[in-house]
Amino acid sequence: MLLLSGKQVLELYSPADAYQVVAEVMRRYSGGGVVQPVRTVLGYANDASLFASMPCHVAGEVDSGYGLKAVLHVPGNVERGIASHVGAILVFHPDTGRPLALIDATAVTALRTAAASAVATDALARPDAGDLALLGTGAQARSHLVAINRIRTLRRVRVWNRTPANAEQFRAWARSQVEVDVELMPTPAAALHDADLVCTTLGCSDPVVTAADISPGCHVNAVGSSVPGKRELDSAAVASCSIFVDSRESAMRESSEITMPIAERLIPSDRSFPEIGEVLLGLHPGRTSRDERTLYKSLGVAAQDVASGFALSGLARRQGVGTEIDIFG
Numbered sequence: 001m002l003l004l005s006g007k008q009v010l011e012l013y014s015p016a017d018a019y020q021v022v023a024e025v026m027r028r029y030s031g032g033g034v035v036q037p038v039r040t041v042l043g044y045a046n047d048a049s050l051f052a053s054m055p056c057h058v059a060g061e062v063d064s065g066y067g068l069k070a071v072l073h074v075p076g077n078v079e080r081g082i083a084s085h086v087g088a089i090l091v092f093h094p095d096t097g098r099p100l101a102l103i104d105a106t107a108v109t110a111l112r113t114a115a116a117s118a119v120a121t122d123a124l125a126r127p128d129a130g131d132l133a134l135l136g137t138g139a140q141a142r143s144h145l146v147a148i149n150r151i152r153t154l155r156r157v158r159v160w161n162r163t164p165a166n167a168e169q170f171r172a173w174a175r176s177q178v179e180v181d182v183e184l185m186p187t188p189a190a191a192l193h194d195a196d197l198v199c200t201t202l203g204c205s206d207p208v209v210t211a212a213d214i215s216p217g218c219h220v221n222a223v224g225s226s227v228p229g230k231r232e233l234d235s236a237a238v239a240s241c242s243i244f245v246d247s248r249e250s251a252m253r254e255s256s257e258i259t260m261p262i263a264e265r266l267i268p269s270d271r272s273f274p275e276i277g278e279v280l281l282g283l284h285p286g287r288t289s290r291d292e293r294t295l296y297k298s299l300g301v302a303a304q305d306v307a308s309g310f311a312l313s314g315l316a317r318r319q320g321v322g323t324e325i326d327i328f329g
Helices: 006-012 015-030 105-124 139-151 164-174 188-192 235-239 248-254 256-263 276-280 302-319
Strands: 002-004 040-044 047-058 065-073 085-092 099-104 131-135 156-160 182-184 197-200 219-222 242-245 294-297
Touching (some): 002 006, 002 302, 006 099, 006 105, 006 302, 015 105, 015 139, 015 276, 015 302, 065 105, 065 302, 085 105, 085 302, 099 105, 099 302, 105 139, 105 219, 105 276, 139 164, 156 188, 164 182, 235 256, 242 248, 242 276
Parallel strands (some): 002 099, 131 156, 131 197, 156 182, 197 219, 219 294
Antiparallel strands (some): 040 047, 047 065, 065 085, 085 099
């Protein structure tokens, strides 16, 4: 079995690689090539941490087989100066069933989540979109800036974060990533004003984006609120958009940004939300007008992690990276 650290993942798995792997697995998911239950999430009353287990099987000629992602969200890690989401991805040899690779999940999650948003942006945003608003300055904000910059020519980048010092650090880091200066904004509304690309990476419980904040023709990637009870956009903001998801089943069971507007009767209860994979397969047209507001509600699916795990296993072995251990020896 091959062991890969987060540093090795970042060295091996480029945003371009992640884009290709994630786009393909989203096609397979919507085309019936993935067997995957909704993730199991466990919590303990005296602990703010949450544990999630996500098994799946991905069918196909490459980057396919059985795998599992196990991740623990530990809010207290932020104060410790380490990632709040920690865990591992385990993939199994397609023929023998033996463990093939065990990979740091934190690095993979950052890359594949941003790659999924880039795929959605490529499919749904206007071709000339280039005024980006970022809410949040953590790992996901950084990976999203890199991923979106790869597929669109950015004219302007504006950032809002609750902690000014973190925003300043993000701005300093971003100078080496994009050719435009990053502007720090005092409010979410100021960051979003006239933006045609938006990525929200906050994971907050109280929404910070209203319908009035979203400009006509804007595309929004709502990323941070990945468990029930979390919302970055309020109900009216969500209802004002054409909504696309990675998984209909997951969205209806896990996304308060989807279920709350339905409960408030701002969205019909029988509305079917198209998956990004269906857009990529040509089963849904995606954006239909220049002024249409589009929203990609990202929850992340295990298939993205497992396919990334198989891709990384192949890349690492071809390049001689990682540590091989024999757990059966």
